[in-house]
Amino acid sequence: MSQRSHAHIRDFHDDDLEGIVRLWELSHDRGETPVYSLAEVIASCQADHAVVAVSGDRILGAAVGRAAHAQGWIVFFRIDDDRTPALDAERIGAALLDRLERRMAPLGLGKLSVIVSDAAQGVPHLTGNGFEVRHHLRYFERPLPVQRRELDLLKEVGGRILPRRLWHNVAGMAREKLLLEERLVTPLAHPELAARYGVLPPRAVMLFGPPGTGKTTFAKAVASRLGWPFVEVFPSRLADSPAGLPAALRQTFEVIAELEHAVVFIDEVEEIASRRRGDPPSPTQGVTNELLKLLSEFRELEGRLLICATNFVRALDAAFLRHGRFDYVLPIGLPDADARRAIWIRYVPAGVVDGIDLDALVDASEGLTPADIEYAVRRAAQDALAGALQGAPVATTTGAIVLPDVDESPVQLETRHYQRALRSTRATVSKSAVRDFLEDIDALARL
Template sequence: MTPTGRIHVRDFHDDDLDGIVRLWEDADAHGSSHVYSLAEVIASCQADHAVVAVLDDELVGAAVGRAAHAQGWIVFFHVLERSGDERRSDEGRGDDGGAGGGLLDALERRMAPLGLGKLSVLVADDGAGFDSLTANGFETRHPLRYLERRMPVQRRELDLLKSVGGRVLPRHLWRNVSGMRHEKELLEERLVTPLSRPEMADRFGVVPPRAVMLFGPPGTGKTTFAKAVASRLDWPFVELFPSRMADTPGGLAAALRQTFEQVAELEHAVVFIDEVEEIASRRRGDPPSPTQGVTNELLKLVAEFRERDGRLLICATNFIRALDAAFLRHGRFDYVIPIGLPDAEARVAIWGRYIPAVVAGTIDVDKLAAASEGLTPADIEYAARRASQEALARALRAEAASVSEVSGDLRTEHYLSALAATRATVSAEAAREFLEDIATIARL
C-alpha cells in the first residue's frame, strides 16, 4: 500500500520499541552493518535521546543519540525505503528536507542544550589504519567511516541567540526556493560563496559582503530569500522588528544599538531587517522627521557592523525610492539586489506545493502557471487554497462518502476560476516602477 499521509517527527515513546526492532531488522536485511548492538540502541532510546518518524501510524524511521564529553554520537539511524524519504516532514528544521533530514535535525535540536560541540556518526566502510588496529589487539567488527557536522550554535551562544530573537533555520530552505534561477545564482555568487569559502574569494580578490539590500514589490519573496541565504550558510538568523523595538526603554535607536552589540558577540549571524524604509526614510531637514535620529543611528550601526567578519546584514524594502540617499551609497551596502515576481518555473513549483497529490496528475500545472503570470507567491497560494476549500464545500454539500470523491471534484478549471477571483498584489504601475528601479538603483 502506498503511503498517503504526511511524515510526523516526534520524540520516542516506550511503545515504539517494537517499531525500533523492525527498523533494526530492516536495516540488517538491506546490508547495513551495525556499529552498536540492538540492546545498546534500545537502552539509548530509553535513557538518552531518540526521535522517530511516523507515517500513517507506522514508525518508518528513527534517530537515536547519546552524549559524551561535549560530543554527541548517533548510535542508530534508519529510514524505511518505502516511506519515500523525499516526503515532507512536519518537524521544524526538517521541513521539506525528507524524513531523514527531519530526524537528524530534530535529534540535533534535542541534544543542543547539552553543550555539544559536534554531532558524530560511525557508518560501515573501509577505514584508514585497519592493519595497525588489528595488530594491536582490536577485533574486526566492521570497516568504519567517521562523519561529523559542526553545530551551528555553540552552548555559550544559545542564551545570547535567544535574547536577540534569533534561531537556526532548516538546512534545506535553499533547495526549497524553486525557480527564480537568476536570483539564486546571483545570491550564490555574490553572497554565499564568498562568505562560506573565504579562501576561494581571497584567491580571486573578492571581499566577502557585509551588507546587502533586497528590493522589490510586496510579496515577492525577499524574506524567503534572506532566510534561504542563512540556511545555505548554516548561520543563525536574527530578524529585527523595529515596530516591536520602539516600545523598549530608551526608544528604537537605543534598542537597535543594544541588539547589534549583542549580535557582535555571536560567531556568525545573518541579521535581517524587513521594511527597512520605516526606519531609514529620507531625512528632510528642519524640522527633523520623527525617525531622523533612528536613521542616523542605523547608518552608524551599518558602518560598525561592516568591521566584523562572519556576519551579514540583509535589509529588505518594498519602496526603494523612499530610502534616504545616504543609506544606499557605496561602502554601506555591497549590493542592491532586485527580487521580482516569480518566473514560470517558480510558478510551476509554487502550484505544486498546494495541489493535493491525489489529483496532481490530472491538473494542467503549466496552464495554471501561465494564467498566474504577474502574481506573487502569496497570490498563488491564496488561489490554490480557495480552489481546495470550494471543492471541499461542494463535496460536503453532496455528502460525499470518501476522500476520493472529495478530491475527484478538483480540476484545472476550478483553479482557473479561483485565479479569476484573485486580485494581484502587485499593480501594473508598481511592476513598471520596479523595472525602472532596477535600471537606476540596482547594484549587482
C-alpha cells in the same frame, strides 16, 4: 498516481521500540552492518536522545544520539525506504537530523558525528545535510551553529536556527539564487577561496522588489545555506522600549556582536531608513542616523551578514545605499515559471495533482506572487468542498449535520476549479508596480 508519506517528526516514546527494532533489523538484513548493536541503540533510545518519523501507527524513520563531553554521536539513523518514496525519504531524513540536533544543542556540544558502514543507507542524507566525510574512516561531522554559551544571547535577540534545507526548497528563481550563491554564500562559507581571488566576504546586502515576492524567504534560505543563526530585527517591537528605538537598536546589535556567526534580517527597512527631510530633524531621522552608525560598526565584524529588505527602494535615504555600506543591492522579482510550478505542486493536494494541467495554471498565474497563488488554490479547494456539502441534511433531533458520502459521489478538483479561482484572484503587484521595479533595477541595483 504518486503518493506522499504524510509523516510527522516527534520525540521517541517507549511504544516506538518495536518500530526501532524493525528499522535496525532492516539495516542488518540489507547487509549494512550497523556500527552499534541493537542493545546499544535501545539503551540510547531510553536514556539519551531519540526522534522518530511517524505516519499513522508506523515508524518510517529514526535518529538516535548520545553525548560524551563536547562530542555528540548519532548511534542510529535509518529511513524505511521500502515504505517511503525517495523524495519523501530525503525530506524526512533532513527533518529527523534537524530535530535531533535541536534536542542535543543545549548540551554544549561542539560537533555532531556519525560512524557508518560502507554500505549504510543514510550516507546521502548525511552529506546532504551538512556532514563532511573524513576519508578512509567514513567519519562524518558537522559543526553545530550555536555553542552553549551563545544560546542565551540568541534567545535574547529572538534568533533561531533554521532547517538546513531551506535553500533547496526555493524552487525556480534560478537567476536570483545564482546571484546569492556567488555574491553571498560562497565568499562567506569559503573565505579562503574568496581570498585567493581577492574577493572580500560581504557584510551587508539590500534586497528590493514588490511586496510578496519572497525577500524574507531568500534571507532565511541564505542563513540556512550558511548554517548560521537567523536573527530578525523588528523595529516596530523595539519602538516600545522605554529607552527609545535608536537605543533599543544599538542594544540589539551589541548582543549580536557577541555571537560567532549570524544572519541579521530587517524587513521593510524603509520604515526606519527613509529619506531625511526638513529641519529640525524628525524622530525618524534620528533612527536613520543611528542605523547608519550601526551599519558602519557592523561591517567591521567577521562572520556576520546583514540583509535588509524593502518594497520601496527609491524611498530609502541616499546615504543608506551609498557604496561602502551595502555590498550589493539585489532585485527580487515575481516568481518565474519554474517557481510558479513548484508553488502549485506544493499546495495542490497530492491525490489530484497528477490530473491537473499545471502548464495551463503556470501560464495563467504569471504576474502573481506566491501568496496570490496560495490564495487561488485555497479558494478552489473551499469551493469544491462547498459543492460536496450542498444538500447535506440536518438531523433535527441532535442538530448534527449529516455529511454526504463523498466516496460515493465525489466532487473532483479539476483544472477548471483552479482557473475559476484565478479569475477571482486580485494580483498583489500592479502593472505600475512592476514598471517601477524594472526602473529601480536600472537605476539602483548593484549586482
